[in-house]
Amino acid sequence: MSTKASRSAAKVMISPAVLLLLGWMLVPLCLTLYFSFLRYNLLQIGDTPFAGWENYYWFITDPSFKAAIKNTLVLVGGVLAITTVGGLFAAILLDRPMFGTGIIRIMVIAPFFVMPTVSALVWKNMFMNPVNGIFGRVATSLGFQPVDFFGQIPMASIIMIVSWTWLPFATLILLTALQSLDQEQLEAAEMDGAGWWNRFWFIMLPHLARAITVVILIQTIFLLSIFAEILVTTNGGPGTATTNLTYLIYVSSLLQFDVGMGSAGGVIAIILANIVAIFLMRMIGRNLDA
Amino acid sequence: MARAVSRRTRLTNTAVAGALGFLMFFPILWILVLAFKTEEDAIRAPLEVLFGSGWTMESFTTVQERSDYFKHFSNSVVISLGSTLLGLLVAVPAAWSMAFVPSKHTRNVLMWMLSTKMLPPVGVLVPIYLIFRDLDLLDSRFGLTVVLMLINLPIIIWMLYTYFREIPGEILEAARMDGATLREEILYVLTPMAIPGIASTVLLNIILAWNEAFWTINLTASNAAPLTQFITSYSSPEGLFYAKLSAASVMAIAPILIMGWFSQKQLVRGLTFGAVK
Structure with a gap:
């Protein structure tokens, strides 16, 4: 039972948060939309005439846009595949009885707490460098030609680095979900003669379906915005081999100072992210009613 | 009720999970080692780095002096x-x-x-x-x-x-x-x-x-x-910098690793907006 007084107090208490978020969302959003229709480059002094759909046209027809979309999909898809499947196995493994559970878990989860610039640079130099990196050293000592990771397989290298960060996230969430699984159900199934695969396929996987969906959706939101890992390893190269949509927009807005073009790209990125967001919001909203 | 698990199963699980933990944690462990090496030692072969060279705090002081x-x-x-x-x-x-x-x-x-x-x-x-x-x-x-x-x-x-x-x-x-x-x-x-x-x-x-x-x-x-x-x-390096990069990185991630340790559970709740608890 809330009184009238507490209800008006509640309104006062919530308004700063609402106003701040409203401003944070609306002001830049409207500006992005507005800029995207202007011919506006910071390097050119003078007025910024209305340009219609010009920016969108040039942004979309640029060959690097096609490359960026493809790279974004490969990057997001690759990391999702590795982290979801890997996370599932890691979670099932970590849920089993063992010695030193706490310490082993923290070792698996630790990479998630490493800041992106550190993880990218450490992998790039200490592991993937063909001369001094550990992978190169091992390959050489076994008599193989060391792989030039960022020259030969740049996208796969970035996928690997990003997966190292996000595998712990998937593992942690799936492990949490797995722990709420009724052990008696598993035991009953086992007594009825269900093998490991059947227990996994018919009991564990359905129980985890929701958590897996959440992992995929949340990671997608974050993975669409991968930026630092690309910036410090390849700068989007070689060529446009590792330029994703986020990086492409960064290049046109802050390196080429093309405000109009960068904004048009921004609008496209927002639309793409929203498609994913709608699904995620539905999942979370359903949970709110429960 | 938890099932009684044989010691043998428990040991096998520990070995497999421990191997996974070691693999995931290895990059962090490795910069922790390199941070205490000289630049010349840090780029030697892994086994030489571990067993064939001395330890030093030099990189930490250099990082501070050169770059505030x-x-x-x-x-x-x-x-x-x-x-x-x-x-x-x-x-x-x-x-x-x-x-x-x-x-x-x-x-x-x-x-x-x-x-x-x-x-x-x-x-x-x-x-x-x-x-x-x-x-x-x-x-x-x-x-x-x-x-x-x-x-x-x-x-x-x-x-x-x-x-x-x-x-x-x-x-x-x-x-x-x-x-x-x-x-x-x-x-x-x-x-x-x-x-x-x-x-x-x-x-x-x-x-x-x-x-x-x-x-x-x-x-x-x-x-x-x-x-x-x-x-x-450190992404556009000049000369030798593995040890310095490691020292800088170790100090940058240490506080958060410790905090992360304490907040594993809350992390799930926070990052999934309550969708997984």
């Missing part, structure tokens, strides 16, 4: 703590009112707040950059603190909301029956019960703010650069 490391470290501290406290100031009242005085709009407000988090940062990079340029906020700790507060605000509110909702409303009613005013209610009844939830929220938010690497890189250059931005200066 602690300026960036303290930037990280100020920005992540500042944005968290600022966020709390706004979020606690909002979450409190939604949890205890829900209206028919509460659900929509919550969902809308969440939707602001779905906005890709790069979509608003241009306007934010220009606004910052015009207000002279580029490369300032204040500007970055505000931005990080805003991007994490939805997470803080959501997390607090899910914690507050677990506090039974009957307790508040009982307090009101006993004649407690709104102020007393908040101060003596609610606050003690809310402290654990607030603490986990703070922890998670500091972690997120500390590691944020889009706005910190794009809105700072040198003066206000936190560690995420500072570390990028």
